[in-house]
Amino acid sequence: MPDLTKTAADAAVQESVPTVxxxxxxxxxxxxxxxxxxxxxxxxxxxxxxxxxMIALLLAITAFPGLFTSADPIxxxxxxxxxxxxxxxxxxxxxxxxxxxxxxxxxxxxxYGTRASVMVGIGTTVLxxxxxxxxxxxxxxxxxxxDSILSRLTDIFFGIPFLxxxxxxxxSFTDRTxxxxxxxxxFLGWTQTARVMRGSVITIKQADxxxxxxxxxxxxxxxxxxxxxxxxxAPVIVVATISLGxxxxxxxxxxxxxxxxxxxxWGNDISTGGNQIRVAQHIMLYPSILLSITVxxxxxxxxxxxxxxxxxxx
Amino acid sequence: MGRYVARRLLQMIPVxxxxxxxxxxxxxxxxxxxxxxxxxxxxxSEATIAALRREYGFDQPIxxxxxxxxxxxxLHADFGTQVASGRPVTxxxxxxxxxxxxxxxxxxxxxxxxxxxxxxxxGMKAGKLADTLILLFSLLLISVPVFVxxxxxxxxxxxxxxxxxxxxxxxxxxxxxxxxxxxxAAVSLAYVGRLTRTxxxxxxxxxxxxxxxxxxxxxxxxxxxxxxxxxxxPVVTFLGTxxxxxxxxxxxxxxxxxxQGVGGTIFDSIQRREGTTLVGLVTVLVLIYLAASLIVDLxxxxxxxxIRYA
Numbered sequence: 002m003p004d005l006t007k008t009a010a011d012a013a014v015q016e017s018v019p020t021v022x023x024x025x026x027x028x029x030x031x032x033x034x035x036x037x038x039x040x041x042x043x044x045x046x047x048x049x050x051x052x053x054x055m056i057a058l059l060l061a062i063t064a065f066p067g068l069f070t071s072a073d074p075i076x077x078x079x080x081x082x083x084x085x086x087x088x089x090x091x092x093x094x095x096x097x098x099x100x101x102x103x104x105x106x107x108x109x110x111x112x113y114g115t116r117a118s119v120m121v122g123i124g125t126t127v128l129x130x131x132x133x134x135x136x137x138x139x140x141x142x143x144x145x146x147x148d149s150i151l152s153r154l155t156d157i158f159f160g161i162p163f164l165x166x167x168x169x170x171x172x173s174f175t176d177r178t179x180x181x182x183x184x185x186x187x188f189l190g191w192t193q194t195a196r197v198m199r200g201s202v203i204t205i206k207q208a209d210x211x212x213x214x215x216x217x218x219x220x221x222x223x224x225x226x227x228x229x230x231x232x233x234x235a236p237v238i239v240v241a242t243i244s245l246g247x248x249x250x251x252x253x254x255x256x257x258x259x260x261x262x263x264x265x266x267w268g269n270d271i272s273t274g275g276n277q278i279r280v281a282q283h284i285m286l287y288p289s290i291l292l293s294i295t296v297x298x299x300x301x302x303x304x305x306x307x308x309x310x311x312x313x314x315x
Numbered sequence: 316m317g318r319y320v321a322r323r324l325l326q327m328i329p330v331x332x333x334x335x336x337x338x339x340x341x342x343x344x345x346x347x348x349x350x351x352x353x354x355x356x357x358x359x360s361e362a363t364i365a366a367l368r369r370e371y372g373f374d375q376p377i378x379x380x381x382x383x384x385x386x387x388x389x390l391h392a393d394f395g396t397q398v399a400s401g402r403p404v405t406x407x408x409x410x411x412x413x414x415x416x417x418x419x420x421x422x423x424x425x426x427x428x429x430x431x432x433x434x435x436x437x438g439m440k441a442g443k444l445a446d447t448l449i450l451l452f453s454l455l456l457i458s459v460p461v462f463v464x465x466x467x468x469x470x471x472x473x474x475x476x477x478x479x480x481x482x483x484x485x486x487x488x489x490x491x492x493x494x495x496x497x498x499x500a501a502v503s504l505a506y507v508g509r510l511t512r513t514x515x516x517x518x519x520x521x522x523x524x525x526x527x528x529x530x531x532x533x534x535x536x537x538x539x540x541x542x543x544x545x546x547x548x549p550v551v552t553f554l555g556t557x558x559x560x561x562x563x564x565x566x567x568x569x570x571x572x573x574x575q576g577v578g579g580t581i582f583d584s585i586q587r588r589e590g591t592t593l594v595g596l597v598t599v600l601v602l603i604y605l606a607a608s609l610i611v612d613l614x615x616x617x618x619x620x621x622i623r624y625a
Contacts, residue, residue, distance in 0.1 A: 153329055153330060154333070156330045158337070159556075160333075160334040160601045161334060161337065161597065162559060162562070162564075162600060163560075163563070164563060164564065164567075165563045165566065165581065165600075166338070169338070169341050169342060169585055169593070172585050172586065172588075246457075247457075250458075254460055254461065254462060258566070258567070258570070271462070271463060272462075275462070275466050278466060282470065285466060289459070292460065293455075293460070294458075296457070296459075296460075297458035300458060301454065304454075
């Protein structure tokens with residue numbers, strides 16, 4: 002995504018950068034930072050509001066699934082509920098979205114499956130951002146031999162198709178817990194972040210204020226974390242929010258192949274539902290819809306943040 | 316130009332070695348054994364297993380195995396032997412690759428034509444209704460996972476409407492490959508559209524476009540030559556890296572539609588821990604990826620004459 006680096010150049014104009022959470026202070030019109038501007042922009046953006054509300058709801062379901070359904074996702078009543086179709090009007094009741102081939106409530110499974118997907122998405126994104134961010138920052142800042150080595154290393158990992166590599170790694174685990182899936186996805190996913198961060202840092206490194214800080218005798222740690230990192234991180238945040246949705250989708254795809262999480266997850270349910278698609282579409286339909294809405298929410302959030310940080314793309 | 320290509324080819328060598336070594340280590344360093352896998356749950360006698368392991372060279376240290384494997388591959392184009400069937404991997408590659416290449420080629424064509432087309436329309440009409448509709452369409456394509464999209468297509472077009480065959484029985488039949496190719500192309504198509512749109516919308520305000528319009532050039536020429544040429548650079552970059560992704564993404568699409576290509580073979584090899592087959596397949600994928608990224612860099616000079624290679 003070549004246009005991302007331009008965001009970094011814009012960021013370079015600004016001196017100090019408060020965090021996103023910080024409320025915009027309308028005190029001085031001219032001293033508003035890039036993030037302050039972006040925040041004002043975001044608050045007016047309907048896409049941002051809708052996606053934030055959706056994500057808040059998903060996080061609530063992740064934290065307290067028991068609040069959203071009374072049914073148990075694992076216990077099924079095969080005799081009475083085998084492949085039962087959804088019952089219209091029974092909102093949020095166990096029978097709302099019907100039952101699966103084991104007589105388990107599709108609704109309850111969809112609710113409990115949220116946790117797996119959301120945790121994999123967030124965990125992978127955090128790990129990828131840390132890993133790729135550090136690699137990219139070192140390569141971009143030090144240049145020379147360190148850059149050559151780290152960039153070749155990035156090329157090597159980038160050369161392996163993402164899903165393929167994750168399949169190879171995950172195939173050697175029989176009990177695929179959330180941390181294991183996160184590790185496998187992050188192991189292969191950090192390259193894009195590293196590339197974006199490297200490009201961004203190289204641009205910022207030449208900015209006058211970095212030169213000034215150097216001339217004033219600031220140590221490397223201070224230059225890196227006080228001056229370069231806050232200004233270079235914007236494009237990385239954009240990549241992170243967009244790829245969060247992609248990781249959720251990747252986990253579901255791996256589950257579909259039988260190489261994803263063990264336990265209750267949307268991917269597993271979609272996969273079993275796929276085998277029964279000609280007799281009972283609802284088993285696959287509802288987790289698919291939820292999965293798509295989740296991915297969409299995160300991608301929309303990323304788009305909104307990108308637009309706010311890089312007004313040129315509008 | 317010639318020197319640039321030579322330098323690029325030289326730079327590919329460490330990446331090629333690194334990637335193959337990485338996949339080799341990933342396959343072998345992780346638990347599991349293709350020879351034991353041959354015997355299933357019953358298990359074979361220890362002596363037989365040891366003999367087979369020696370025959371395939373699995374008793375040697377991993378780096379020695381890698382060195383021997385690469386030596387055979389580079390010097391004799393020998394990719395080893397598939398443990399389960401005893402057939403040479405090159406034979407399996409020869410059967411599987413043409414199928415996947417055909418599938419990926421159709422997908423790539425769809426992606427280029429539809430993706431760039433939609434992107435240009437959206438970019439030209441930035442902020443208008445057409446732009447919003449195309450944005451929604453592409454977000455939808457990105458949000459629905461490939462295998463879900465495949466199931467939806469199968470249900471709607473094959474089971475309900477009966478227009479298409481649900482599975483591919485003849486991989487030479489372009490009509491049968493069309494549905495899997497659309498599914499395979501879907502996500503990339505959306506990304507191509509988004510990239511093109513951003514780039515077109517940005518370049519529309521560039522000075523050279525204003526100059527071209529002021530000169531009185533016909534709109535077709537302004538858009539077709541001046542705008543497109545400059546807007547396509549980020550898109551071409553994406554398309555280059557996407558060729559590799561299409562081949563890898565075939566794992567899911569081929570499984571869904573019963574296509575006997577690289578994807579299916581890769582999936583089988585992973586499950587049976589067929590390291591040699593897997594490394595061979597991935598090596599070819601990596602080569603395709605490296606070649607594609609070289610072509611992309613050379614295309615830059617064609618698209619933007621300001622870029623010159625020393």
